[in-house]
Amino acid sequence: MKNDEFIVVKIEEVHKESKDTITLTIPYKLNSKPGQFVMLWLPGSGEKPISLSGEKDGKFTVSVCAVGSFSQAVNNLKKGDKIGFRGPFGTHYKLPKDCTSIATVGGGYGSAPLSYLTEEAISQGKKVYFIEGARTKTRLLFTERMRKLGAEVLLSTDDGSEGVKGYSTDVLKNVLETHKIDKVFTCGPEIMMKKVAEISKEFKIPSEVSMERYMKCGIGVCGQCCVDDLGICLCTNGPILSGELALKIKEFGVYHRDPTGKKV
Ligand SMILES: Cc1cc2nc3c(=O)[nH]c(=O)nc-3n(C[C@H](O)[C@H](O)[C@H](O)COP(=O)(O)OP(=O)(O)OC[C@H]3O[C@@H](n4cnc5c(N)ncnc54)[C@H](O)[C@@H]3O)c2cc1C
């Protein structure tokens, strides 16, 4: 498949993960890797980058949280409805052969690509500490699926309704102090990812983050997703970056740009 070609297929399954997040199963073999994304297209609502939350047996999944017009329209889709996509695009998480134990730290729909990574890591015989944080218990995603896979699921909530009361970064610190972890992977709010990259650096453990920016073309042509000061496009050089590189990006955890290029 050429990257710029749209494929249109019927949705095979719709699974409600929480009040505002659904997972769509799309019957198409992408040959993707965890961390990559597709440009999902809904006629009449537009096109947006969405990370893959899994791929196996000739089907892939995406998990979308309703926050605006596009994501709300995706959340209204039913089994049998048509959806378009192109991809997969971007860099992927790298699981070194000699690493036996990893920690993932997710927040919100950021746990989607991490659930795909966890599946891959467990199939390679690696131990996974799946750390997830949310405002409250009902916003936690994929926890049962990860437990069933065999991951050690460690949760935190701001209100203490599930797991530790506090931040997922505190849970990570505790895991790194008490276990031998070879690599840390994160996806979620940028402030959380920045802290994860800093903590990993402090413990001298390599990390990878998934850095999102507003994207239009998804293939490195329009320049919409370039970041200060490095000037790299995140749709081709990212979204997955080493924590070390991400910490060199001036705007990481500080600001991003809206569709017109204005700093937000
Ligand atoms: C590489 C990449 C991967 C992505 N993967 C996923 C994914 O797996 N699942 C997913 O749901 N989205 C994902 N996104 C985000 C997605 O592309 C859209 O930005 C998102 O669906 C919102 O689009 P919208 O048009 O519905 O809302 P918009 O109209 O763009 O936004 C509506 C309002 O919500 C705010 N908003 C936007 N995003 C968020 C957010 N995450 N949390 C809180 N408020 C927000 C905006 O500031 C605005 O005020 C990804 C983005 C990138 C760049």
Ligand code: FES
């Ligand atoms: S979205 Fe066009 S260059 Fe990245």
